[in-house]
Amino acid sequence: MLATGSVRSVGSMKTNASQARTVPLVDGSITVQHHAGDGSTSLFLHYWGGSAATWQPVQDRLVGRSMVAWDQRGWGAQAGLVGPYGLEALADDVETVVSRLALRDVVVVGHSQGGKVAQILGRRRPVWLQGLVLVAPLLRGHRSG
16 A cells, blocks of 8 residues: 655645655556645646656645656656657556556646646546646647748
8 A cells, every 4th residue: 555645844834745656567666756635636747858856846836735746757767667658658657656546636737748648648538637737738740840
């Protein structure tokens, strides 16, 4: 069973206590940061070449809210995880994390590549998905220039 994090106070300021959790996948495992809290869970997906740390300034402003973030397959702490590294595989990882953590009412927040993964999840329409926030995604099939 996976442990649950908590909200704590530091001085007069509340902060989200983050709990690192190892989530087993079919072909390995990933470590996710889970902030237990109130309301829908915000699930943050970073850009190509980024990391979960990208979202820290946003998370710092969402004190008391439930949040999840991790370095996606092939990047940062997950650099050693075997492929495939395509968008569908990254979306599969999200679905596995949500299932293993027994999350419900999730809002996926994706930046760039993370936004593409969020769009795939939107197309799949999993029962837990409450909404999408797309930050500068390149729309599928769009060509610039």
